[in-house]
Amino acid sequence: MQTDVLIIGAGPVGLTLAVDLGKRGIHCTLIEQKPAPEFLPKMERCNARTMEMFRRIGLSEKIRAAGLRADVPMDVFIILSMIEKPLLTLKYPSVDEARAQIKAVNDGTQPLEPYQLISQYTLEPLLKAEAATLPSVTLRYGCEFIAFSQDEASTSATFRNSSGQVETITGRYLVGCDGGNSKVRKQLGIKLRGEGNLLKLRQALYRCDELFDRLPLQNGPGHGRHYHVADNQATFLIMQDSTKHWTLHAMVDSDEAMKTQFEKTIGVPVTYEMLYCGEWKQNLLLADKYTENRVFLAGDSAHLVIPTGGLGMNTGVGDAFDISWKLAATIQGWGGPNLLASYEIERRQIGDRNIGASRYASLGRRKWRSQWRPEMRDATPQGQAARDNLTRIADVEQRKTNEMIGAELGYRYIDSPIIDNIPGGPENLFREYHATTWPGARLPHVWLNDGTPIQDHIPTEGFTVLRVNNTSADTSGLEAALRAYGAPVHVLNIASDVARELYQRDLLLMRPDMHVVWRGNNPPEDAASLAAIATGH
DSSP states (O other), X not given: OEEEEEEEOOSHHHHHHHHHHHHTTOOEEEEESSSSOOOOOOOOEEOHHHHHHHHHTTOXXXXXXXXXXXXXXXXXXXXXXXXXXXXXXXXXXXXHHHHHHHHHOOSSOSOSSOOEEOOHHHHHHHHHHHHHTOTTEEEEESOEEEEEEEOSSOEEEEEEOTTSOEEEEEEEEEEEOOOTTOHHHHHHTOOEEEEOOOXXXXXXXXXXXTHXXXXXXXXXXXXOSEEEEOSSSOOEEEEOTTSSEEEEEEOOSSHHHHHHHHHHHHOSOXXXXXXXXXXXXXXXXXXXXXXXXXXXXXXXGTEEOOSTTSOHHHHHHHHHHHHHHHHHHHHHTOOOHHHHHHHHHHHHHHHHHHHHHHHHHHXXXXXXXXXXXXXXXXXXXXXXXXXXXXXXXXXHHTHHHHOOHHHHHOOBOOSOTTSOOOSOOOOOOSSOOOOOOOTTBBOOOOBOTTSOBGGGGSOSSSEEEEEETTOOOOOHHHHHHHHTTTOOEEEEEEOOHHHHHHHOSSEEEEOTTSBEEEEESSOOTTHHHHHHHHTTO
């Protein structure tokens, strides 16, 4: 059997890659050991940038329909239990409220799409169903990946199918999306480096149909997303997307103790069932390399972060959308060798940056948790002082976990061989986003005069020459130079004073992933050279 791209691993990253390649008409085969998506608590939120990318392949509304209701707030609480007044409430808008904020602002500071709370066990089946509709995608569940080989022209994957027979599939490229224990990465001999086994916790998934509807319990917190218990066991309750399922993390000694911990956290009798319990370890690890010849790593196989900041799965989805258009362009014949070479250069720096953001958020959480004292619950001046101190510090430090808009939207590809690199540029900040069109950055969202977002006008194939406010600049030379390589080229003329003021240039060259290749007020002096850079030649 032959295919264009072999994908190992059908988590959200592998499935996203399969869907995007399939929508581009690229034949791909996905190999997954599980017989079907599992009902396990893993990722729980698609961030704003991820939702922008899912919008570009027509999935954002499907994901919202499957995820948490749009009217439910995303508030975060520091609590003693669910029946006591919160020590701290951090208010975050529901999707409905966030959409209203985005609609009311047109200065580039907002994403086009707000976040969406959706559990991995909801997202995976949705992506699998979408992939199954695409004629160019073949899904092979229940197949154990064994090994791969590669030469100058192809890759091959050997796997054991659901009947126990060994099969081999040949493809032009292979992408390992097979998680932190990636067999693909290990066969390549690529090491993960950084900080491993920082903390061990238990995680349990519960079904409790009544809890959400009963909130607030007595004087406890109302509807929200996260409930952090101020104790010495790092107890942390998460509402999942159905509002019927809840996840609890805690440092306890046994699975049975997780039932006691759940009951203690809730504080009143509720009917519940513990569906799953397991251990997990916190890691901050980055692969030495993301690629070797025709084999690439994406998602957790390339980087492992602590969930604080919500950058794990979202970073992996960014990997998938980056490698997808580059593989497609190469297979279609117009992408030069630097296109695929740029994947590691671009995405490894983002993996490294997001590990740093995750560390920053995790240290913030550790800092306020370190203020726990044995007298925390005492009805004494000493107990009140302990609570006040922890609350004061949490009001600063917990925000580092929940306010990551800079990490989500503000990343910029630096020193990429397919970007017109200009020295300098704005500082990359984790918690603040400052809109910029500096080459390598994501094009900031603006509403055009007709009320539509500019992102919806940028095609997902090839390059877009963006011409702002009826500029008279002649871009035909650049268009011809790009087409000379066979690259699809679209010209987009927009009339928008807002866009011109924000983008600061009359002309921009855009990639299909909405990152800026080049900008200027006049056509490039050497259009042929710019076209060669953009297309990887």
